[in-house]
Amino acid sequence: MRTFVHGEVVWGVACPRRPSRVAGVTMAGFRVRDLDALRMVPHPAVTLLLEFGAGSPVVDCAAGRQQRGSLVAGPGLGSGGAVRARGENVECVQVRLSPVIARAVLGVSPADLDGAVVSLGDLWGQEASRIREQLGDVASWQDRFALADALLARRHEAGPPVDPEVAWAWHRIVVSRGLARVDGLAAEVEWSRKRLWSRFRSQLGLPPKRAVKLVRFDHAAHRLVAGEGAARVAADAGYADQSHLHRDVRAFTGATPATMAGEPFLAVDDIAWPNRGTPAKPHVSRDLRLGRRPSDRS
Structure with missing residues (x-):
């Protein structure tokens, strides 16, 4: 310990x-x-x-x-x-x-x-x-x-697995660090936008747009904890500008970026979760891995 x-x-x-x-x-x-x-x-x-x-x-x-x-x-x-x-x-x-x-x-x-x-x-x-x-x-x-x-x-x-299309969409969001185009996720799995949004929300607990924002915020937050400047983090993490990052941090934490960077919940991560940057590989069907349309399930 x-x-x-x-x-x-x-x-x-x-x-x-x-x-x-x-x-x-x-x-x-x-x-x-x-x-x-x-x-x-x-x-x-x-x-x-x-x-x-x-x-x-x-x-x-x-x-x-x-x-x-x-x-x-x-x-x-x-x-x-x-x-x-x-x-x-x-x-x-x-x-x-x-x-x-x-x-x-x-x-x-x-x-x-x-x-x-x-x-x-x-x-x-x-x-x-x-x-x-x-x-x-x-x-x-x-x-x-x-x-x-x-x-x-x-x-x-x-327990029951989630749909492989939903797992694939989540994986795309995570590996892109929240930079995946939300409108492109449905096209990648060849589902309608309505269908993917409904399944994603019901199976994972949040809609795709919220998932993108949360993953992007998490990546940015850990860079701020590591001592990187807010302007550089905002630019690299896909925010429109530093004010956009500030608003997102406020919305997620109720604190400024400077205050959040000192939070022990984040500061302990390098010790407790040293491999947090490596996303788990989702379960996806063979058709999805090969880039073919998955079978149409209701």
């Missing part, structure tokens, strides 16, 4: 030695004695938090709503800067799920979360309690990662 220090707060951070068996799953372990009002910065993944320690994380959402313990939230958690996490003696495994596999793993589409933070127990019932006990019973972080990965792999195998 490595140490990450931000201000007066010391985090313990652990990473798996091996990648997940499921493409699109990444995870990290955290131990924080005193977590104080951590701003949740939107990320293009479904967040799954598996807590097991003596303490319990609390997530404060908009309109005074709270969620305690293990939870799940759709892509873009924290948009507008209204979500904060806090707690004492927090120990957890945080899992980032590609929206492409989230429906299979969770048992519900990210769209069914409707942008809310949901108790994992409400989705998984007793299975959520069992994994909490199992994570607490083992002594090492690598064993915890192995337990979590086995659970995710089993659920993924049993």
Whole structure:
């Protein structure tokens, strides 16, 4: 476990030695004695938090709503800067799920979360309690990662996949770092725009245009954290100008680019998610890989 220090707060951070068996799953372990009002910065993944320690994380959402313990939230958690996490003696495994596999793993589409933070127990019932006990019973972080990965792999195998056309469109957005032309996605898979937009939204939990903005913002945000100037980041990331970047950061985080660049939620990423820039390869049909029209499914 490595140490990450931000201000007066010391985090313990652990990473798996091996990648997940499921493409699109990444995870990290955290131990924080005193977590104080951590701003949740939107990320293009479904967040799954598996807590097991003596303490319990609390997530404060908009309109005074709270969620305690293990939870799940759709892509873009924290948009507008209204979500904060806090707690004492927090120990957890945080899992980032590609929206492409989230429906299979969770048992519900990210769209069914409707942008809310949901108790994992409400989705998984007793299975959520069992994994909490199992994570607490083992002594090492690598064993915890192995337990979590086995659970995710089993659920993924049993769950329904998204349409390969939807997976392909998501992959194009991610590998382009949010620079893909939204109007061109439907043409690439030879679907109507209406059909792709409807399937994308219902299966991944956000429309393609929002996905492009979120992926582009995430790339820009990490470059700002790395110390790059806002003008250069705006130009390279596809924003019209620096003011456009500023507005996007405000919309996603409720903060200025300079303030956001110092957020620990982002600053810890180099330790916790060292391979975040490598997108998982989606499941796509052979026809799509060869550039042919996929079979027409209703």
